[in-house]
Amino acid sequence: MTPAVLGLHIGGSKTHAVRSDDSGEGTGVEITEASANLSSVGHQGADAVLRRIASSVGTGVEAVCAGAAGADTPASRAVLSALLTEHFPGAKIDVVHDTRIVLAAAGLDAGAVVVAGTGSVAWGRNADGREARSGGYGYLLGDEGGAYSVVRDAVRESLREYYAGLEPGTLVQSLMAATASVDALQLMDSFYAKPEPDHWAGLAPLVLELAAEGDPAALRIQAEAAHHLAALARQVLGELGLELPLVMAGSLLVNHNGLSSAVARKVALEDPSSIRILTQPPVHGAVELARQLILP
Template sequence: METAENTTPRPGDASVPSTVIGLDIGGTKTRGVRFEDGRPVRDESTGSSNVQNVTREVAAENLARLFAMIGGGQVDRVLAGAGGIDTDADARALADLIEPHVPGAEVTVVHDSRLLLAAGGASTGVAVIAGTGSAAWGKNADGEEARAGGWGFLLGDEGSGYWLGREAVRHSLRRMNKGLEPDGLTAALLESCGVDDPNKLIALFHSEDTDRRYWAQRANAVVETAREGLEISRQLLDQAGRDLAELAAQAVRQLGLPGPVILGGGLGMNVEPLQSAFRAGLAAHGITDVRVLDQEPVFGVLQILAEQA
C-alpha cells in the first residue's frame, strides 16, 4: 500500500494498467467499479467498509461481498477513495482489508475528495461534497492540500442534506412556538416523517430510530416545496448553496488557485437552486470556473492513474 503522495509509477507503466478496480468507500456505502482496458465492466455497491464508521469485521465482510460481485484475483491496480482518511495509518488499515482480495495488485488509498476532483476532470482545484454531510477539499500543483468544513454533523456540515433537514425542523418548531399554522414546508416534513404535530419532531429528532441519513433524506421536503415556489424553502436552498460556496472559497484562497471548483454529492449534483446559489456565492469571490459533477466520483480513478503513469 502506498498513499497517493508516495506512489511512484512502476517500470513499464506506459499508461493506465489493463485491469483496475476503483473503490469509493463512504460512511454508509462502498461502491466498486471494475475497469478493463479503461472501460467499466462491473459496478456494484455494498455497505460501508470504512473502519472509522463500522467495525473491522463488518468492513471486511462488506469488502468480501463486493469483491465476490465485481471479481478480485488478477488485478493490476486498486485505487480506493475513502472518507476520513487523514493519516497514513488510516490508509494502511483500509489497504490491509483490500489486499487479500487482489493478490499482487498495487493498492492505493486516497482521500475520497480526491476522487471527486478527478471525476470532474481536474488534477488541481477544490472539490465540494454536498450530500448527507458537506466538506471542501483541494490541492494545488505544488501538492499542497487544504480543507474546509467536514467536521461532522454536530459541528458543521453547512449546506448538507442533514443541515437542510434540520433547518426544516427548526422552521417548523419556530412557527409552532409562534402559534402559527403549519405552512407548506411543515406539512411536507410532517408527512415525510409520518407524524401529525410539529411538537413530535423534537422527540423524533433525538430518537435512536433516526440518524443523520434519515434527516438528510428529509431535505426532499425542502427541495420539493422550493420547486412549488415556497419562499422559505427557496431561501434555505439559497443559504445552503452560499454556505457551500464559502467553504470552497476558503480552500481556494488557501491554495492560491484560480479554480476549478467542482460540486458533487447527491444534493450538489441534483438540486438546481442550490447550484445557482453556489455559483453566485463563488462569483462574489471572483471564482468563475465552477463545474457540477456529471459522473460519480468512483469514475475518477482512471484520471488519477493516468496522472500518475
C-alpha cells in the same frame, strides 16, 4: 491485455465500485453496495461490504483506489488499506479522501472541489501539489450545507413554527407527512431517537424541491446551505491562491440546480458559469487513480 483495476467511492450512505479492464471508458463490473465507511459502520461492517464487493468483481484486480469520506488521518487510511489488502491480495492499494477522486473524475490535476452529499467538504490542490481542506468534520461538528444539515434545519423550522403558535407551513407539513409525525414534537422525538445522518439525509431532496417551487421556509434553508458551501469553497481557494476551476459534486449539488446556482453565484459573482458541476460519478476518478498506480 490491459490490467484490471478497481475504483471505490465510499460515501456516508453507500459504496460505489467499478472494475475496469481497459484504458478507455468501458467497465467490466459496476456495483452499488451499502456504505463501507469505517466511521459509520465500523470495522466489521466495512469488512463485510468489501468482502461482498471482492466476490462480485472477481479475481485479477491489480490495483485498487478507494476514495473514502472521512479518510482524514493516516490511521484511518491504514485501517482501510489493510482491509483492502486482505480482500485484494497482491493488488497495489491507495486510499484517499473522496474529494481527491472528484478532482480526478473531472479530469483535473489541480483545482478545488466542494462536495455536498450526506455531509459537506471542500478540498483543493494547486499545481505545486500543495493541498488545502475545509469542512468535512462529520455531523456532530460540522457538515453544514450537506443533506443531514438541510433536514435538521427543516426540523428546526417545524419547532419554530410550533412554538410561535403558527399553523405548519408547506415544508413542515411535507416533512411531517414523510416521517408519519403528528406534530413538531413527535418529529423532534423521532429525530433524537434515530439521529443517524444517512437516515435523515434522504429527506433533503424534499426540502430543495420545495425551494424550487418557491416555498419561503425551504428557500431560507437552501440559502443557508449555499452560504456554508460557498464559504468552504472560498476558504480552500483563498488558501491555495487558486484561480478557478472549482468542481461541485455530491447529490445535492449535482441534482438540485437551485442550490448549485446559489453556490456558484456566491463563489464567483462575476462569472458563475466558470464553475463546473461534475458530470460523471466520482468513482470514475478512483478508477483513473487506480490505473495510475500501475503505469510503467
